[in-house]
Amino acid sequence: MLIDWFTVGAQALNFLILVWLLKRFLYKPILDAVDAREERIAAQLADADAKKAEAQKQRDTFDQKNEAFDRQRAALMSQAASDAKAEGQRLLDEAGKAADALSARRREALQGDAQNLDEAIGRRIQQEVFAIARKALADLATDSLEARMVWVFITRLRAMDGKAKEDLAEALKAAPGSVLVRSAFDLPAAQHATLQTALRETFPGVAPVRFETAPELVGGIELTANGQKIAWSISDYLVSLKEGVDALLKQKVEPAPKLETKSQ
Amino acid sequence: MRLSPDEMIFWQNGYFKLNGTIVFTWALMLVLAAGSKLVTRKLSMDLKRAYWQNLLEIIVTGIEKQIEDVGLRDPKKYIGFLGTLFLFIALASLCTVIPGFEPPTGSLSTTAALALCVLVAVPFFGIEQQGLRGYLKSYLEPTVIMLPFNIISELSRTLALAVRLFGNMMSGTMIIAILLTITPFIFPVAMSALGLLTGMVQAYIFSILAAVYIAAATRGRRPKPVSIQDIKS
Incomplete structure (x- = not known):
């Protein structure tokens, strides 16, 4: 008999015991270890995925911030450039205005200086001419300049005629207390009397005259009454002298055209 | 000449006896249990692990994969029974290279015991999965007329399991024994x-067939034949 039923039973029991043993010592520990490892790997992968997602998120945020920063920087740069341009233009305008103002002031100052110089030169020339005339008259005619001036004044006074004489006569009558004779120098009493006499002869009934010394007249004498005035001064000569000098200077300033005409 | 290690009797007391089949089975049980205990004593949960642990993990996960491929949804539940079948038969075949060792699977008593275990395990898992009524109903499918044939099929496949394994293992041992006398x-x-090779194939066939029987019993109704429309959809 090939089958021994006791052995069959014993082997079945042995097999069941072996199943229990292997479950206990082989399958459970091994499968538990595999599961634990798989869980751990899955956890690590999930962690890695989470970290990757987080990194991607941070990178996206960084990129967005970077872009915003670039845009902001470009806008600020553009703004700064336009501001700088506007400021530069403003400064240039201000500088131009300041330069124009300075130039105008300098021009005015130069004109003022030139005018002052002109006046100073005119005064000096008047004084010099007056001094020369006084000396020449004393040497040649043994007469004083003041006396000759009074004489010339009286001559002019007497030579007056027509409307000018009438106007002055009316003025002298209208202002009996305000007839004034001004001269650049102190007139002696004899001259006062001569003048007074000549006035009475020319304009009968004229009131007494007041005499004043006015150095700004340089070498001159004048009579004023109620807005009317008759005068003689070296200035009249000096005006023609100045015109002559100016014409001479103008000729010296513009020599080029003459040269060109010569060469042609 | 011995046809089976059953005839190698070490001790007998009436009905009880200690023959070669039982002794060699104990030896295999000792090797399997002690080896497993030794390796799994300090298992590494880390990525780095010992060579023996790697080997056992490959074997266990391979068996689990095979069970899953057969169609059993929860392989961990069945690996104790089916994996032990495979490991026991495979180790018994492997140990034939040891001089003096006779595989317990070369005994019809052992293969009959294993086939009986399968015969009991199939309804056990079937009833556990779908209840007594559902399991018994599977014998009436597709019609009531098929009941006797289903029962005959159940018994005959158990017999086939036992005889197939016994025949292969016994013949292998016998051929070697005969050849030794002719061409030493x-x-x-x-x-x-x-x-x-034959032993490994037989171990695989025995455990896979057992898995298929259990899968058929736990699945309940047989799956409908797949139509062309289903495949297209």
Whole structure:
């Protein structure tokens, strides 16, 4: 008999015991270890995925911030450039205005200086001419300049005629207390009397005259009454002298055209 | 000449006896249990692990994968029974290279015991999965007329399991024994190598068939035949 039923039973029991043993010592520990490892790997992968997602998120945020920063920087740069341009233009305008103002002031100052110089030169020339005339008259005619001036004044006074004489006569009558004779120098009493006499002869009934010394007249004498005035001064000569000098200077300033005409 | 290790009796007391089949089975049980205990004593949960642990993990996960491929949804539940079947038969075949060792699977008593275990396990898992009524109903499918045939099929496949394994293992041992008397040197070695292969194939066939039977019992109704429309959809 090939089958021994006791052995069959014993082997079945042995097999069941072996199943229990292997479950206990082989399958459970091994499968538990595999599961634990798989869980751990899955956890690590999930962690890695989470970290990757987080990194991607941070990178996206960084990129967005970077872009915003670039845009902001470009806008600020553009703004700064336009501001700088506007400021530069403003400064240039201000500088131009300041330069124009300075130039105008300098021009005015130069004109003022030139005018002052002109006046100073005119005064000096008047004084010099007056001094020369006084000396020449004393040497040649043994007469004083003041006396000759009074004489010339009286001559002019007497030579007056027509409307000018009438106007002055009316003025002298209208202002009996305000007839004034001004001269650049102190007139002696004899001259006062001569003048007074000549006035009475020319304009009968004229009131007494007041005499004043006015150095700004340089070498001159004048009579004023109620807005009317008759005068003689070296200035009249000096005006023609100045015109002559100016014409001479103008000729010296513009020599080029003459040269060109010569060469042609 | 012994046909089976059952005839190798070490001790007997009436009905009880200690024969070669039981002793060699104990030896295999000792090797399997002690080896497993030794390796799994300090398992590494880390990525780095010992060579023996790697080997056992490959074997266990391979068996689990095979069970899953057969169609059993929860392989961890069945690996104790089916994996032990495979490991026991495979180790018994492997140990035939040891001189003096006779595989317990070369005994019809052992293969009958294993087939009976399968015969009991199939309804056990079937009833556990779908209840007694559902399991018994599967014998009436597709019609009531098929009930006797289903029962005959159940018994005959158990018999086939036992005889197939016994025949293969016994014949392998017998061929080597006969060849040793005719051509003592080279040829028996080749046949022994072939016997190892046959033993592995038989271990695989036995456990896979058991898995298929259990899968059929736990699935309940047989799956509908797949139509062309289903495949297209």
